[in-house]
Amino acid sequence: MRRALLVALAVVLAGCTVPTFGGSDHPESPTGGDAIGYENGYWYDDPVSVTTGDGLNESEREAVVARTMARVEQIRDREFEQSVPVSVVSRAEYRNRSGSSGSGSSRPQDPWNDQVWEALLLIGEDSGSSEEIGNTLSTTVQGYYSPSRDEIVVVSPTETPQIDRRTLSHELVHALQDQQFGLNGSAETQDTQLSRQGVTEGEANYVRVLYERRCGDQWACIALPDRTSESSGDGDSGSQEPSYNEGLFTVLYQPYVTGPRFVDQVRADGGWDAVDALHDDFPDSTEQVLHPERYPDEKPVNVSVPDRSTDEWSRFDHDPVGDTVGEASIYATVYHNGQTDGDRYSYESEASEGWAGDLVVPYRDGSGGYGYVWQTRWDTEEDAREFGQAYRAALTEEHDARQPRENVYVVPEGDQFSDAFRVVRSGRTVRIVNGPGVGDLNDIHRAEG
Incomplete structure (x- = not known):
């Protein structure tokens, strides 16, 4: 599933070359071949010497991905079972892959779902829900993890293909979730889908925030790309704000904003074990995500609508x-x-x-x-x-x-x-x-x- 990650962080690191301060006092490799905080030859606090301004070549990308995996493990206290392939695509290429050129004309109509969004006064009759959702995602998605292909795709924020460490750490949490708990479950309603994402996206954004807090003081981190020059995918330099349905985006963005607060409360009450348990007992509604004190006891009531229509x-x-x-x-x-x-x-x-x-x-x-x-x-x-x-x-x-x-x-x-x-x-x-x-x-x- 596509992952929208647009949280703007206050800390922006200048420069293109990763500093090499600090140093690891760990053994070159852990006893037994693996350990939490160690992946593919890198400990979580090992320095890597890469240049980010011109993109990352294959060996640099492997180093950055390995160390980021180790750092996600260190924060989350969970072990990756296998490596995760990571590729980088431009915004235009992502739109082509997702079947949206910006017009959404290639997406099939869904009149049933159109009525749901019309009831919310968010998507009107002048454009269908499939079109609006496709356009909004093609403009805002920064990366995604595909459970079916076990791979991460990062959408580059610049003309030069670059990896944003925030997007990478976020998507690696999804890969870890998939390996540890599985991410192939489905939800019957819009509300239960958003409430499940309150856990999966909430945990991924929560770990990303914890990761960012360690950059600079505790960890040497690769520089953040300059998003002010993000390409729109059609030759535009990004000088204008991207156009998308803000009301729809408010719905799609909810798990990324309120989910971390929900996960933080659960962790405060029961540690990472309690967060693990969420994957077997998802919230029943976004109400529980928005109001963590109502999880798990306040269940939504069952609402039925009698059919009182005529034959027409x-x-x-x-x-x-x-x-x-x-x-x-x-x-x-x-x-x-x-x-x-x-x-x-x-x-x-x-x-x-x-x-x-x-x-x-x-x-x-x-x-x-x-x-x-x-x-x-x-x-x-x-x-x-x-x-x-x-x-x-x-x-x-x-x-x-x-x-x-x-x-x-x-x-x-x-x-x-x-x-x-x-x-x-x-x-x-x-x-x-x-x-x-x-x-x-x-x-x-x-x-x-």
């Missing part, structure tokens, strides 16, 4: 029938649509706090029309009221929706979310019904009463 509308032949988006994605909706202040990456807002469960069920008719029913459940009536108010305000304030009658909103043509919406709160439940026009709302989900 039907659910997709899709398993599962609906998707759970979770607290992190709802936060992205609230923030991206101007309903909370503060830092985008805090993942905390009154309108998303108190989530208990949800289900988005997409619908379609026989003439190419689409809609959905999104039912959310909240811890308290006040939590439900706050979310309902925020969603209504997003429709009216951000998308100029008019309100022809109570609880019904119509976003005008020309807006990417041009549709009709019915937003109803009942106790701790908020149900949102969407369709092409007001007359379709009752056909998709007949109003109660």
